[in-house]
Amino acid sequence: MQLSENTILITGGTSGIGLEMARAFLELGNTVIITGRNEQKLQQAQSQLDGVHTIKSDVSNPDDIQILYDEVSKNHPKLNMLINNAGMMLKVNLQSHSHSAQSLVKEIDINVKGPIWMVDKFLPLLKQNSNAAIVNVSSALAFVPMPVSPIYSATKSALHFYTLSLREQLRNTDIKVFELAPPGTKTELLDGFSAEDMQGSTAMSVAELVADLISGLNKNKDEIRPGQSNQLKFMSRFFPQFILKMMSKSVDDMHKS
Numbered sequence: 001m002q003l004s005e006n007t008i009l010i011t012g013g014t015s016g017i018g019l020e021m022a023r024a025f026l027e028l029g030n031t032v033i034i035t036g037r038n039e040q041k042l043q044q045a046q047s048q049l050d051g052v053h054t055i056k057s058d059v060s061n062p063d064d065i066q067i068l069y070d071e072v073s074k075n076h077p078k079l080n081m082l083i084n085n086a087g088m089m090l091k092v093n094l095q096s097h098s099h100s101a102q103s104l105v106k107e108i109d110i111n112v113k114g115p116i117w118m119v120d121k122f123l124p125l126l127k128q129n130s131n132a133a134i135v136n137v138s139s140a141l142a143f144v145p146m147p148v149s150p151i152y153s154a155t156k157s158a159l160h161f162y163t164l165s166l167r168e169q170l171r172n173t174d175i176k177v178f179e180l181a182p183p184g185t186k187t188e189l190l191d192g193f194s195a196e197d198m199q200g201s202t203a204m205s206v207a208e209l210v211a212d213l214i215s216g217l218n219k220n221k222d223e224i225r226p227g228q229s230n231q232l233k234f235m236s237r238f239f240p241q242f243i244l245k246m247m248s249k250s251v252d253d254m255h256k257s
Contacts, residue, residue, distance in 0.1 A: 037057070181224065
């Protein structure tokens, strides 16, 4: 697909993968709008990225999404690319019984409900514009769960299957649907996880990840699986019990703590 002269909305764009995406797309000559829940981080992003547009918005809140849509459709009616990048990842001990009902499903609200609500709200606007695309950011854990992060893994699997279905439903439209499934990446998302949790894997840099995204979009590659994501998908298909056992090694340490 064409990678310049687009108008692109990136959720969760104040740090990590989202911020690097914004930088890369600005350099390619696009109009870029980023969202985030933290006003201070939005201001920091604006100071780092010349020309970026920022809007405070929480994808887990449908009212926020309506306000976001109203602002974007008014000020950026040529929006033709939606990147659902906002997400959160928690280490959750399901045996501790210490979680509130709200905290247990917060990852679902942001990682699953958010993209579904965003697509539903912005799809009519995307349909009006050419070279349109939706990019859903899932995870390598969509293919193989990491048991110390059970809810996150489940949300990314849900997003993966939602994306497959969305692509089929939009097959006869001009909107392309892409999925980016990052492996472990050097972002704040991994701050609460140990080397044991990561099973010795080396986290990918955000610059490398976004370079793979740009390359995949340029080639119209529906499912973009950088680095170890390819390996995990292969292992999940042919050696599911083995790879699940490998990904489960740090569960015992969680129960001891």
